[in-house]
Amino acid sequence: MSLRFSLMGPVRAWRDDEEIELGPRQQRAVLAALLLNNGIRLSNDQLIGMVWDDPTPSAVMALRTYMYKIRKSLPELDLKSRNGGYTVRAELIDDCRGEPLEGLESAYFEAQRTRLSQHRLKAREDWLERELDILELQKHVATFPLRERPRALLMHALYREGRQAEALDEYHEARTLLNEELGLEPGPELRKVHAQILKGELTLPRRPEQLPPDLPDFTGRAEQIAKALQTLPGTLGITGMRGSGKTALATHVAHLVRNRYPDGQIFVRGKDVANELLRAVGVENPVGDKAALWREKARGRRFLIVVDDVQEPCQVKDLHTPGSAMILTSVRRLNELPGVTWVKTAGLTRTEAHELFRKVLDPARVNAEPQEAEQVLDRVSCLPNPIRVLSGKLTARPHWTIAMLLAQMERETRLGAAIPSDCRSVLAPLVSADRALTEGERHLMTCFARKDAEVINVCEAAEMSGSEPGEIEVLLEALADVHLIEPLDLGCYRLPRFVQMYFGLRTPALTG
Structure with missing residues (x-):
């Protein structure tokens, strides 16, 4: 409430x-x-x-x-x-x-x-500075003709649109008003903009707008979103299995708070994060200490930064600046980074999963086959991307029932039929995770999956894989770090159904 x-x-x-x-x-x-x-x-x-x-x-x-x-x-x-x-x-x-x-x-x-009125006025002018909308600026200047900041912004906006003469007219009108009403000359900001226009030297600060679009059917994650909103403008980390919706959650949170960061939004996916941040604000081919240069450029400004798929702590170390917000996504929780608040993505709750199913697929079709719908959600561990892909397939086949989809998934004992061939994109994250495993980790995952048990302990894992318990515990913890298995009590782990299906029935065609 x-x-x-x-x-x-x-x-x-x-x-x-x-x-x-x-x-x-x-x-x-x-x-x-x-x-x-x-x-x-x-x-x-x-x-x-x-x-x-x-x-x-x-x-x-x-x-x-x-x-x-x-x-x-x-x-x-x-x-x-x-x-x-x-x-x-x-x-x-x-x-x-x-x-x-x-x-x-x-x-x-x-x-x-008086204080609240000034606060509202400043907030409005901050918004006008971000948008540089000529019509809105003209309305604001007409309402507050003696305020110099919006007049300077209007001159910026007109000049950007190639309306240099109109921009200069705004200066002369402001000067006349200030002289007649207050007996003053224009202040330094207006004079500077006027001189830059006359010399052709007016440059507009680059304001990056790089956020990917938010998912129109984004569903759930209320607990993680609440924690994220409490954390920002600190550094938020989102961790979880590949394909669990980390990037979607980061993007959704970023769109919720984007208006708090007037200097722009930057989205980075790559190893040289500092270099990409500098490029976003117009610094090409930087040399020297890029992190220090970024901190210098970002000082006193408010950016919203999303760094997707961080592999190593060194990629983002020392890049956070006061006033700016940073959202990281990483398969592995990077405990080496100080000052990061972490949230985890996994499957949606049952209620959220059903809600997403109904957003993509006609709710009447879901209501007609509640048990079959429950089985589909269970098979994909309530992960949002598989739900979206499979329900999209059913939407494209209006004469199919959910039972038909299940029959297709069960037709063969090999994974190629466990996931319909036209829905293989749901497996891409698991294929990537598989390729990143060592042979020992992969062998253990296969043994675990084919045992057809949801939960195992260290001793059971050692027995099924033929290895020593001490060695096995290291492998199990490594697999838990990348969220392919979930740690329960000490030495006890759970295998999500969707992961079990992949590793229990994986084929060379899918992994190679």
Whole structure:
């Protein structure tokens, strides 16, 4: 259940999508004072001073009454008096309804109204700087004709579109207004842009926009997403088996937060990460310490960086900068990297898997064969990509039933029929994982898979493979590191169904 508040306009609150009645004006004023100091303890005297300019002795009783009513309507806030004061921690949004703190009257609220208005204005101009939309800039300049920053941005945007004369006209109009209204000349930013246009030297900073598109049918991962949003702008690491949806999750999270990073989004997949970051901001063929050069270029700026399929810690070491966010994906959890918060991708939950199945395949067809649908999800360990591919195949065959797909998967004992030939792309991640294994690891995986047991321990693994327990434990841990098996209790491991199907029935045609 989500509780949200807005101070931009009347004080408002929502529980999920339902708006909550917040009571009379002074009660809303008490709540607003708490929200304006989100996470800070306020004493009774401080709250009274914020809400009433000239409080009477009855203000103490009034405050207690309002607190009681706020606790009753908003129990999630856990508003209990602690150490003679109150603290709230809440999610604030800007729903752009009007003047901040509308209807609340006190010297404190008047000062906060000015602060919030300036904050909103800066946020709007940050957005205009990112987009450089001429029409939106013209509207903003018309509303705030004496503000120099948006006027300079409009000159940038016009010049970029080849409208040099109009850009110069904006400067002359700003100069006239500033002279007539304030008796001032344009400031250094406007003068600099004007001079650069006259000399033909105006260059626009490169703002990379490299994020891959988000999946339209992205489903689930609520727990991982919540942890990711808490972590950023720190460094987030996403680990999991090949093909488990690491890149999809990284991309989805990046799209959720992209507007927080006005200097751009960079997507890197390759060994020389520092070099690719520098190229993204216009530095070609850098020499020397590339990591140090990147930190210099990124200082004071806010980038969102996704580094996909990190192989070694040295690829991303020393590249994170304050204010920027970095999302890493790696098959192996890179514990050598300090300051990284890791989340893991595996199969979706049953509920999420069914939801994805229904997004791609007609829900009526899934509902008509619930047991068969359950078997398909089980065979692919609820992994999103196989679900997407197999349900896409059924969508392309409207006269097929899910039972027919299962029959095709079961027709032969070899893997070539376990996954239909036109759906082999679902196996590509496992083929890549197989090729990266040593002979000892591959032999152990094959023994485990063909034993047809979901769980084994170190002793059982040693017996089936003919190796010593000490040697086997090292191999099992290596396989767990790349998520082909899942560690349970000490010395005990589980084999996902989808991985078991591949290694138990793998053929040279698929692996070579």
